[in-house]
Amino acid sequence: LIRQAITRELNRKGQVYFLHNRIQDLEKLGEKLTRLLPDKARISLAHGQMHPKHLEKVMLDFLEGRIDILLCTMIIESGIDIPNVNTIVINNAHTFGLSDLHQLRGRVGRFDRPAYAYCMVPRKEILGADAKKRLRALQEYSQLGAGFKIAMEDLEIRGAGNLLGIQQHGFINGVGFDLYCRLLREAIGNFQKAGVLGDG
Secondary structure, eight states: OHHHHHHHHHHTTOEEEEEOOOHHHHHHHHHHHHHHSOTTOOEEEEOTTSOHHHHHHHHHHHHTTSOSEEEEOGGGSSSOOOTTEEEEEETTGGGSOHHHHHHHHTTSOOSSSOOEEEEOOOTTOOOOHHHHHHHHHHHHOOSTTTHHHHHHHHHHHHOOOOTTSSOSSOSHHHHOHHHHHHHHHHHHHHHHHTTSSOOO
C-alpha cells in the first residue's frame, strides 16, 4: 500500500510527506523506504534535532522539488503550504491525538489537486477504544470545514477538563456535554451570588 500510494504521487510529478514521529527510527525507516521504492525516488530526513542550517537546506530542497519524499517528524504540523505535496503517510497513526491527525491531514490538498492521507497502524497492534474512535472520526469527517466536528469529537473522546482546577480531563463522558455546561453555568452563578466571582 505504501509503495502504491507513493508511486501514484510520484507518477503525477507530486511529492510526499512520510511522517514518523520517532527520531531514533527515522534512518532505519528511510533505508526500508529506499528498498521499497523505485531507485529514482529522492528521500530526505527532517526533524527538529537537526542543525538549523541543515534542516533549512532540506526544507528548501523539498520546497523547490529536489526531494520527492520528506521523511519527517511532527515538524511539518504547521508551516508553509507546498502545492506539489498531495500525499501524506502517517506512520503509527494510533499514537496521535485527533486534532494532531486532522492538522497533519491538512498539510496536503491545500490547492486544486486531489490529495490523499494514509493513517498507518501496525498490523499486529491491538488498538484501544479511544484510538479506534479517533481514526474513525478522522475518516468520517473528511469534508471541507470538518474542523468543528473534529473538535467536538475530540472533546467527547478526551473530556472537557476541569476548567477551575488543575486536572487536564474532566467527567464530561459521565454526564454529557450539555449537562456539563449547565452544571458549569450553575456553579459559576453560585460563585457570583456568593461574591467570589464578579459579574464579568
